[in-house]
Amino acid sequence: MGYSVGQVARFAGVTVRTLHHYDEIGLLTPSERSAAGYRRYTEPDLDRLQQVLFYRELGFSLEEIAVVLDDPGADPLTHLRRQHELLRRRIGRLEEMAAAVQRAMEARKMGISLTPEERFEVFGDFDPDRYAEEVEERWGGTDAFEQSRHRTARYTKDDWRAITAEAGEVLEAFAAAFAEGVPADGERAMDVAERHRAHITRWFYDCTYEIHKGLGEMYVADPRFAANYERVAEGLSGYVRDAVHANAARHA
Amino acid sequence: MGYSVGQVARFAGVTVRTLHHYDEIGLLTPSERSAAGYRRYTEPDLDRLQQVLFYRELGFSLEEIAVVLDDPGADPLTHLRRQHELLRRRIGRLEEMAAAVQRAMEARKMGISLTPEERFEVFGDFDPDRYAEEVEERWGGTDAFEQSRHRTARYTKDDWRAITAEAGEVLEAFAAAFAEGVPADGERAMDVAERHRAHITRWFYDCTYEIHKGLGEMYVADPRFAANYERVAEGLSGYVRDAVHANAARHA
DNA sequence: CCTGGGGCCTCACGCGGCGTGAGGGTCAAG
DNA sequence: CTTGACCCTCACGCCGCGTGAGGCCCCAGG
Numbered sequence: 050m051g052y053s054v055g056q057v058a059r060f061a062g063v064t065v066r067t068l069h070h071y072d073e074i075g076l077l078t079p080s081e082r083s084a085a086g087y088r089r090y091t092e093p094d095l096d097r098l099q100q101v102l103f104y105r106e107l108g109f110s111l112e113e114i115a116v117v118l119d120d121p122g123a124d125p126l127t128h129l130r131r132q133h134e135l136l137r138r139r140i141g142r143l144e145e146m147a148a149a150v151q152r153a154m155e156a157r158k159m160g161i162s163l164t165p166e167e168r169f170e171v172f173g174d175f176d177p178d179r180y181a182e183e184v185e186e187r188w189g190g191t192d193a194f195e196q197s198r199h200r201t202a203r204y205t206k207d208d209w210r211a212i213t214a215e216a217g218e219v220l221e222a223f224a225a226a227f228a229e230g231v232p233a234d235g236e237r238a239m240d241v242a243e244r245h246r247a248h249i250t251r252w253f254y255d256c257t258y259e260i261h262k263g264l265g266e267m268y269v270a271d272p273r274f275a276a277n278y279e280r281v282a283e284g285l286s287g288y289v290r291d292a293v294h295a296n297a298a299r300h301a
Numbered sequence: 302m303g304y305s306v307g308q309v310a311r312f313a314g315v316t317v318r319t320l321h322h323y324d325e326i327g328l329l330t331p332s333e334r335s336a337a338g339y340r341r342y343t344e345p346d347l348d349r350l351q352q353v354l355f356y357r358e359l360g361f362s363l364e365e366i367a368v369v370l371d372d373p374g375a376d377p378l379t380h381l382r383r384q385h386e387l388l389r390r391r392i393g394r395l396e397e398m399a400a401a402v403q404r405a406m407e408a409r410k411m412g413i414s415l416t417p418e419e420r421f422e423v424f425g426d427f428d429p430d431r432y433a434e435e436v437e438e439r440w441g442g443t444d445a446f447e448q449s450r451h452r453t454a455r456y457t458k459d460d461w462r463a464i465t466a467e468a469g470e471v472l473e474a475f476a477a478a479f480a481e482g483v484p485a486d487g488e489r490a491m492d493v494a495e496r497h498r499a500h501i502t503r504w505f506y507d508c509t510y511e512i513h514k515g516l517g518e519m520y521v522a523d524p525r526f527a528a529n530y531e532r533v534a535e536g537l538s539g540y541v542r543d544a545v546h547a548n549a550a551r552h553a
Numbered sequence: 554c555c556t557g558g559g560g561c562c563t564c565a566c567g568c569g570g571c572g573t574g575a576g577g578g579t580c581a582a583g
Numbered sequence: 584c585t586t587g588a589c590c591c592t593c594a595c596g597c598c599g600c601g602t603g604a605g606g607c608c609c610c611a612g613g
Contacts, residue, residue, distance in 0.1 A: 055560070065561090070600060085608055087561055094418040106398070129406045140392055146358070147388040154381045255613075309587070317590090322571060337579055339590055363570075555613090563609070572597080579590065 051081055051089035062100055076115050077101055100128055107135050219245045223289055224282055232289035242289070242296035257299035266294035302339035303333055313350055328352055328367050352380055359387050470499050472482035472492035475541055476534055494541070494548035510549035 058065045069265055070087065071077040090098075105115045117128075121204050126185065149268040220243045246261045302535045310317045323329040330351055333341040342350075356366045361521075416478065420502065483489050498513045 053561075064601080066601065067599085069563090074599095083561095083608095085561075086563095103398070103402070113593085126406065129402050133399055133402045133406070136395055136402065140395045140399070143388055143392045143395070146355070147385055147392070150355075150381050150385045150388065154378065154385070305590075316572080318572065319570085321592090326570095335579095335590095337590075338592095339579080558610100558611090560608080560610105562605100564604085566602090566604105568599105568601080570598095573595090575593085575595105577591080581586105581600095583584100583586085 051079070051091045052095070054088050054090070057090045057095065059097065060095075061102060063102070071098075071111075072100065074111060074115075085232070096125075101134050107132070113182055137143075143172045178266040216248060219248055223292070224285060226292075227282055227285050233288050234295035238292040239299055242292040245289075245293070246296070258300055261293055262297050265290035279288060303331070303343045304347070306342070309342045309350065310346065312347075313354060315354070323350075323353065323363070326363060326367075328363055348377075352384075355384050359384070359391060405481050419494050462491055471500055475544070476537060478544075479534055479537050479540045486547035490540075490544040491548040494544040495552075497541075497545070498546050498548070513545055514549050517542035547548060 052060075054065050054068050058068055068077070068088070072079065077094065079088040079090045079094055081091060085266075099117055101111075101114055104117065107112070109117070117131075118176055129231060219241065222239075222244065226238050242261075246258070304312075306317050306320050310320055320329070320340070324331065329346065331340040331342045331346055342506065352370055353363075353366055356369065357363070361369070369383075380494055454503060471493065474489075478490050478493060495512075498510070501513075
């Protein structure tokens, strides 16, 4: 004879109102009603409720849940597999967050302050509710260039102003060090190189030291980039490359 | 000169409207405003925003977040530690859910159907947003009795009817086996003992075999319980105890 | 038999956490 | 001086329920 709303509510840890709501919006309509109009939930109803709660926990909207559950091409096992996959992904994300917190704790203890990007890194690219296809579409071919394109697409004019201003500062710092005869493998030049790398990571993509070294080479080899430096001072492109390499070595 | 709303929004992966909202409700008011009235977020503001987002992610309401963040007796390190703890707990819960899903998959494959309790077990006693004190208050002195009290407090009259009915069935099954001379350490008596254990686990608390054996002893030793069995048949309390022990040994 | 208490029902309003314009000022680039 | 991408402040709307109000059902106890 099935379960009453109250019983189901207590089993599932939700309120009666919630079940009423799910009935109202057609997300979970009990298969039967008693003569007096009481809702009677059957086993399959409980099955469905469990699915609903799982997807809800994972951040799906009720409408989205209705869509995935009413997808005729998805048998129960498919749902379970998908849920498992989503859970694993979510766990991974939380572990990243935990790691970030731990890093923040370390930084605190050492008295180091983090850049805004480092701080929010873990929040940035999170999208819990996407399906595998979309996720793969977005992250499948992710190399630095893709990531850059992806991020810059959302930048505003103001951002670009800030970017060019920051890039200009770095360029000037390089030029000043170069003009003053500071050695390219000295601390000051390396610090500027580090600023340069941070600039790229901040605005474009995660620039590792390896990538940075590659960039250094390109600044010399590719005339379009080289010109940018050589226009300021002759030999500056080579100086930048050397500073970048020294900085990478220092962090290796 | 600080960051604009738009910049902060993009860093943190939230909308401008969200930042406006946090300003409106006083959760995160930018420390400065430009001459034209533009919001300017400073480094400490970003710090705070990060905390807000963390707690939000963990399911806190904005009001709760305001309370914990404005608690004067909590330095940054305390927050980080708490966040880490909360994250770990949440991860643990998700892992349980993942395990439950896996079990459900196994059950499907084997063609076994789960009881409602098994199905929703993982949802039951979840309360992600409590503070350590409250959690400890609720789970610190958790022995079986406490858990029982906690759960039974929410039972309705209907539940109690179901409980007494079920308990009656078990009692009758014991009495029948006893009357028919079935040995207490035989399969049939042990099965009834197992039903008894399941009954307790279902309605009161997680009854392990160890606890069950303790109960068996009590049914003989404590006259209030013993009377319940002896009233039905003389020697039944001892029979129940023996069956319970045999059942525990079989599952050890 | 009837009364009381705990369910259950259907409205229907409210709240938290924003989304989404509308209407208008600001400010660097062209 | 204009244009466009920001920014501002209202203010209304949506989702996912919470929280009664008013009333029916049902069964244990008197």
